[in-house]
Amino acid sequence: MRHCRYLFLLILLYTAPVAEAQHAKLNYTIAHWMDNKKAALSLTFDDAINGQFTVALPMLNSYGFRATFFIITSFVQPQLKSWQPITDAANVGHEIASHTVTHPFLHKTPADSIHWQFAESNKIIAEKVPGRGTPTLAYPYGDGGNATDSEQMVRNIAQGYFTGARATRNNQLPYNAYDFAQTADDYYKVNSDMIADSASIGSFVRHLDETILAGGWYVPTYHGIENGWIIVKKDAFAKQLAEIDTRKKDIWIAPFGEVLKYHKERNCATLQVVSRTKHCLTLALSDTLMNDTVYNQPLTISLNINAHRVVNIQQAGKPLKLEAQGNTVCFNAVPGKQPITITKR
Secondary structure, rough: OOHHHHHHHHHHHHHHHHHHHHHOOOEEEEEOOOOOOOOOEEEHHHOHHHHHHHHHHHHHHHHHOEEEEEEEEHHHHHHOOOHHHHHHHHHHHHHHOOOOOOOEEEEHOHHHHHHHHHHHHHHHHHHOOOOOOOOOEHHHOOOOOOHHHHHHHHHHHHHOOOEEEEOOOOOOOOEEOOOOOOOOOHOOOOEEEEEEOOHHHHHHHHHHHHHHHHOEEEEEEEOOOOOOOOEEOOOHHHHHHHHHHOOOEEEEOOOOOHHHHHHHHHHOOOEEEEEEEEEEEEEEEEOOOOOOOOOOOEEEEEEEEHHHHHEEEEEEEEEEEEEEEEEEEEEEEEOOOOEEEEEEE
16 A cells, blocks of 8 residues: 555656646747737728839838738729739739729628629629738728718628728828727728828838837828829838838738738737657647638747747648747748647757
């Protein structure tokens, strides 16, 4: 009997630390913005105007800036003659998103017609731009971001078709503060700053710097570039891109849909230990968004660990780029069912 009691104590001594280690709380942070940038920027273009693709797109590509083009599907043929410029943009990483079929005042439109505008524009874009990703929306005339019953109805319908939506000047700030989304509805009234032909480079620079200081998300809206309507001249646009480029170490420049998904995921994500051995740590990165196919934007994680012992980090069998410094490793991983494996020396 005494022998059995000693054996039980020995088992307890050897198994308890393992169980404790596996359930130990991780010391980690998930960055507010991708790659630990201080702020985010999404360049957005409305309507599908010729100059956006003939003038602005090559300039964006020269900097490696990926933008969002909110397309009025019925405008494509008269403005661009074909969908080729749009598919060319999508093929190099730009987001192609909805600006409805005919650009109506949505708050004056019957509910069944709003459903049609959203469903039909998504259908057309999906057919013309295969693999274009999760749909987002820009309201025509910015009509959907205010606190009226009719605009709330528009947002309620939009939630059935899009992960989020962009309004225009529905906020006193030119940017979105980091904590702008207090409810799910807030993702359907993301504020944007209308860039008109009268906009000065001084105000543009000020808005960029204010966004960086606040750690927020700046979403400028463009229409005509060199031609069309609400025109910004090529030289003025070039100066704006140059100012963005000088700040790219501080700003995550990405399409509207990617930034929106990052923000949603980051604010409901957790990192937990699945298993732990001397040479391997397996983690689970999860969120509460319930759809891993849609919400698949990588998040930037800083994990407190003996960085010099880390050999590699993998997810779904693929190596993740990591930065190691002191007792911290930083890497980007996708929330979902695929575990993260850290191999140690």
